[in-house]
Amino acid sequence: MPRIVKGYAALAADQPLAPLEIERRDLRADDIRIDIDYCGVCHTDLHFARNHWGRSRYPLVPGHEIVGTVAEVGDGVTRHQIGDKVAVGCMVDACLSCPACHADEEQYCHNGATQTYGDKDRVDGSPTQGGYSRGIVVREEFVLRLPQGLDSAAAAPLLCAGITVYSPLNYHKVGPGTRVGVIGLGGLGHMAIKFAAAMGAEVTLFTTSEGKVAEAQRLGAHHVALSKIPEQMQAQHRQLDIIIDTVPEPHPMAGYLQCLARNGNLILVGPVGLLEPPIHTGMLLAGRKAISGSAIGGIAETQTMLDFCAERGVTCDVEMIRMDEIDQAYARMENNDVRYRFVVDMQSLQ
Template sequence: MPIFSRGYAARAANQPLSLFSFERRDLRDDDIEFDVLYCGVCHSDYHHVTGDWKTNYPCVPGHEIVGIVKNIGSKVTRFAIGDKVAVGCMVDSCRHCQPCLNQLQQYCEEGSTLTYNDTDRIDDRPMFGGYSDNMVVSEAFALRVPANLDLAAAAPLLCAGITTYSPLRHWNVGKGSKVGVVGLGGLGHMAIKFAHAMGAEVTLFTRSPGKEQDALKLGADHVVISTDKQQMSAIANTLDVIIDTVPYSHDLQGYLRTLGIDGHLVLVGLIDKIEPTIHSAPLVLGRRSIAGSLIGGIEETQEMLDFCGQHNIVSDIELIAIQDINQAFERMSRSDVKYRFVIDMSSLKKES
């Protein structure tokens, strides 16, 4: 029989989230049910709630989810009741295309099933996310949380973490690498932590003076004001990889010139269009590239969590009650958070 759930949902664009009761599917043989303890608040949640992106309402957001296993299906082998568990941005994929077979489910040729604002591949139920008291997911898309990590601060690793870890691993960042990070927010602060832990020399690019102390505490070695031509010229032709976390249109030309030969500028923010027009000279003359990267596959996401356990890496968070989510969205829209909101889902019990 279905599993009854409660959460916070948006019913229409630009409407505040409020209490919402719904049903999740009964356990399939390979499913786990878990109580949600914490859920991170992502910018993509904000875009879906406000209607900036195509949204199916009612929408229960949340794809940075950690909790404790409550029940398991008859064929589950990887998890037991009481285990710590995590779920990120996707909960299924076709499982048979070439990307899926290569553990790149995020690039599934049929489209991965998103944790929310999507439909179940089997029964066409609407998918509801982690701003709720429980979740049901196939064990194949569930992840283990290292025992030493604070669960609340680990929640944003499931999106902000893997979004920045994946390109650093793909472009072979390690000891001696020189890495640039554009933007110091939820994604940027994780990129700095990961690159530093991998042994790279890290440079933060920012338009805002006054972020130097924060950046250095996070693991940056240098801070460059991107609007200062002299500072930008001083690091021309030096970087191997730049992780650009800015989610809106901005000029990439200046960053390209800071890359050395075979350098890569990797976009992880979703930008409608790149302006102004990119001139090919910096690319051709330095064999540089502009690339993009999504999240990671399930195997790589587990690798990232294990890496965080080994290096004691979690996100810097502000813990909030679910009742404060609408104010959190408003604050997030003006970048008033260091660096990620996380919802304590025990606060949902206060709702009558």
């Protein structure tokens, strides 16, 4: 029989989140049942809860930065055992047969990866519900091993914020000698600084706030440029190999393109929508520069990231909250009042 677990759900776009009992399916042969210990709070959770993108279906249980303990395994499971510490990110399934999946890039599945919440199960069509709950059932291939020594609570946001910036840094083979710029010091930006510095790169933060200079240096940035001061931007012209742009709304990019060296790449990792104001293509032609995008990472790459974090001692800076504080957390997120990610202690969901 399916199991009923306690969750916390958005019932409508204009209502606070509220307790809700949800049904988790019986285990299939390749399924793992996980008792959730911690769940990170992503800005995407807020967008879905408030239906900012116009595709939310209610009731909706958000949460795709999940850390927990294996409670039960299906008959065919071989990768995990009861009691293992594990993690689940933004995907819980994919076709595993298309070229993207064969390349271990399930996030780009040609048939559409199944999202942890706000989506439909590939087998029975039931709605997927996320990590704001006491338990979840996930296909074995999409359950990650949490390395020993990695703090469970601080690791939770790695499953989205972490992999979102790790993936482009890894893809572009960032290492000693690479010059990396990061635009914005939020949940994604602070992890981009930490990862790039841990990889051995020379890191520059672009920010509009003078008050973030010391903080950026604490996180590992070697340089900080205040984007509203022309002289500081001029000093960065043609200096950077790649720039990770974490700003989640339209903003001028011309000044940052000038900071790219020849063959440089400005990589968008926030859902910015339309590029506004428009970019003059001459800025790309002069120096063979590129604007590209990147979305999370595949399962193998996410496991590599978790292992890297355990080896290098890299985790997110987090603020712990109770489940019933989620609406206040959303309000603070909208006001940029968090350093740098909220994490829910799921023991608080009683």
